[in-house]
Amino acid sequence: CPRLVSLVDKVKEIVETNEVRRLPKIPKGTRDFGKEQMAIREHAFSIITGVFKMHGAVSLDTPVFELRETLMGKYGEDSKLIYDLADQGGELCSLRYDLTVPFARYVAMNNISSLKRYQIAKVYRRDNPSKGRYREFYQCDFDIAGVYETMEPDFEVIKVLTELLDQLDIGTYEIKLNHRKLLDGMLEICGVPPEKFRTVCSSIDKLDKQTFEQVKKELVDEKGISNETADKIGDLVKTRGPPLEVLLELRKEGSKFMGNAGSVTALNELEILFKALDKANAIGKIVFDLSLARGLDYYTGVIYEAVFKGTTQVGSIAAGGRYDNLVGMFSGKQVPAVGVSLGIERVFAIMEQQEMEKNQIRATETEVLVSIIGKDLILAAELVSELWNAGIKAEFKLTTRIQNHLKYATQSGIPWMVLVGESEISSGKVKLKNLAASQEEEVDRTEFAQVLKQKLRNP
Amino acid sequence: CPRLVSLVDKVKEIVETNEVRRLPKIPKGTRDFGKEQMAIREHAFSIITGVFKMHGAVSLDTPVFELRETLMGKYGEDSKLIYDLADQGGELCSLRYDLTVPFARYVAMNNISSLKRYQIAKVYRRDNPSKGRYREFYQCDFDIAGVYETMEPDFEVIKVLTELLDQLDIGTYEIKLNHRKLLDGMLEICGVPPEKFRTVCSSIDKLDKQTFEQVKKELVDEKGISNETADKIGDLVKTRGPPLEVLLELRKEGSKFMGNAGSVTALNELEILFKALDKANAIGKIVFDLSLARGLDYYTGVIYEAVFKGTTQVGSIAAGGRYDNLVGMFSGKQVPAVGVSLGIERVFAIMEQQEMEKNQIRATETEVLVSIIGKDLILAAELVSELWNAGIKAEFKLTTRIQNHLKYATQSGIPWMVLVGESEISSGKVKLKNLAASQEEEVDRTEFAQVLKQKLRNP
Structure with missing residues (x-):
């Protein structure tokens, strides 16, 4: 059937054209x-x-x-x-x-x-x-x-x-810091059974995005925590402040944490950590924050999170x-x-x-553009190589249109140009142009690399 | 069946033990x-x-x-x-x-x-x-x-x-260089039909690992190239040498390449390239080598390969x-x-x-090891932070065994140690030890960072 063949050819053509035109x-x-x-x-x-x-x-x-x-x-x-x-x-x-x-x-x-x-x-x-x-x-x-x-x-x-x-x-920024053993101690104190520690932690972890009322609802409705326990948690997770002050607070006489073995271990560790950070002038950004829980299961000690203020x-x-x-x-x-x-x-x-x-x-870090007003690659190669040999970061460009040279140097933020046109070639000179200062000067071709090095390294 | 349960348990135990012991x-x-x-x-x-x-x-x-x-x-x-x-x-x-x-x-x-x-x-x-x-x-x-x-x-x-x-x-090293258009021209001159250019190229590409006899066999037996054509190829691919000399050779009167349009284009391009490389003092390592073919199909012009000599x-x-x-x-x-x-x-x-x-x-680039002969992290934190603040790359180590400090510094190639033991703590001094020179001196704790900076930056 010739009409079908023609149709198939047509479809093939369209598909192939699209394939060529379709950008990757x-x-x-x-x-x-x-x-x-x-x-x-x-x-x-x-x-x-x-x-x-x-x-x-x-x-x-x-x-x-x-x-x-x-x-x-x-x-x-x-x-x-x-x-x-x-x-x-x-x-x-x-x-x-x-x-x-x-x-x-x-x-x-x-x-x-x-x-x-x-x-x-x-x-x-x-x-x-x-x-x-x-x-x-x-x-x-x-x-x-x-x-x-x-x-x-x-x-x-x-x-x-x-x-x-x-x-x-x-x-x-501030760095919120807590200790997994203190967190577990806190949950124990509040009456959370050990098998629910991790799941309660992931609820507490949401306190940076949700109100306590929302988190409490989750604890009571979804995780089977009593109202009373949830409120106790809500009370304790408010504890936050400068590390050494909060540490004193948690250790003062009558603190429930002092009767909890895991918490005592954690607080002793934190005392050493805080004192060391204090001596290293690094405690100013730390906030001891009992609401920090961190989602990941594998943490076993100190945990921390840096947040922008x-x-x-x-x-x-x-x-x-x-x-x-x-x-x-x-x-x-x-x-x-x-x-x-x-x-x-x-x-x-x-x-x-x-x-x-x-x-x-x-x-880029290019310092000099060698601008050949013409098409002489061999001349460009000679001049730009002198710059490379002198350790100067340089590019070269061949075009008769001086505007293209200027546009390229400006767009790339290149501070210096070496302009080489007919008159420079015949006179054995090159023109150095400082773009920021809009200044030009002619120097001998034999010494332009050294002059530029001087200008770049001792400006 | 209790014996089966016991067997399953046994197998389970072995598998689990192996899993634990098996290194990742x-x-x-x-x-x-x-x-x-x-x-x-x-x-x-x-x-x-x-x-x-x-x-x-x-x-x-x-x-x-x-x-x-x-x-x-x-x-x-x-x-x-x-x-x-x-x-x-x-x-x-x-x-x-x-x-x-x-x-x-x-x-x-x-x-x-x-x-x-x-x-x-x-x-x-x-x-x-x-x-x-x-x-x-x-x-x-x-x-x-x-x-x-x-x-x-x-x-x-x-x-x-x-x-x-x-x-x-x-x-x-040397850089072997050729041009795809010259290669194709060469094959044309030798009488290879255009549809066999690429497959003949992949045979030629093997010349760095095989003798010409082996490559010729492949050309004649597998790729249907005549003996005469293969020998002509074998003759031309021997051409190699300093770029400008080989270029002269290929362009001299009577050269078959000068009657081949693609080759003439290629040789004109190569002349510009070689002269530019010459001006850039980069031609010394280049060898113009007609046997270089490169396997990849997508090359369309100059090709090159750097090899160790x-x-x-x-x-x-x-x-x-x-x-x-x-x-x-x-x-x-x-x-x-x-x-x-x-x-x-x-x-x-x-x-x-x-x-x-x-x-x-x-x-590592560590310059100083702060060696606390003891377990006082807070002291270590204070001393090492002074070094970090002074821009000195430093590590610290806590152990009562001075040998462990020395071993660590030596193994890591750390040039300086700051030794702090009981006597240094009570006297308000620290001991600086230069490991390469095996020299020690005591300095005031208040100025050890500055003294070390002086020694490191102006040795």
């Missing part, structure tokens, strides 16, 4: 980082790694995918967000969900007894991108594994966190705590650990905003 | 990079990005996985090595196989007309790990996309390649060329491009070897 896409929830974003990201990374190196932390890199069995049983309900690789024969693998489990796997696999490491890397979650969440995003983790004196690594992790947030300079920047920027049992899940040999994870995507976003307001983003 | 693994063909390796890697990255920034290249980051359709039809037979993500609902995605296709996709998607970018990132191939190949490994790519004067970006890419290899200082380090360390049609495969709009990919895993391996021989690898 990237997967939902992922992004490219373009040149300006990369410049900001590198700036943030350099501040962050600077802090880590100040503390003698080492860097670790792990594969982007792990054996699926490594990730199983670590994330509870969130396991459904794990990206699996297709079964193409061989092992079953999944993309990493965070950096903590690969760290624990590494410590266990290599039978390491102590390690202070940082890792800045992408993690993967099949989350709903419509909520503004990314499916591929950076995490920045700092952890110390090993047996130390009481609060020794806990102190350093919190000190590092304050240094990170101070040096990144992205907003006023003020109206525009809401929410958590970093969080962490002590987890003494995770490494043991892999090797059977317990290696206690404590760490913090910085929400670095938020750091990027804030820094991007700041830099845009200051109009300061430069994607 | 990582996927085949992947690696963790530990602290010493990371130190070397960061050193290599800093040299490499230094070169790129010298040329005004911008950094780009793309997602680790792309839509599967983006990768399809780009890698020929090697497509079977692509890692797919599992179909968990939603889009079909695959891990990136190289950095060139994501770059072309980025340029097309964002309708970019020119871009000079570098990217250092991991790529994924389901290759056979038993051949010593990794399934996750770094690539380091530098590409320039856009319409420029003849050979303008080609010159810069090759210049960058020489700077990379010179500055990494990992061995003597000498006996121990064999094989290709970097390769690249001009590919003018790849971006157009995505958007329908052609954006010509040229680039190079550095085999950075090999760079790591050689640098690791070099550093091990020099016994120079330090995983």
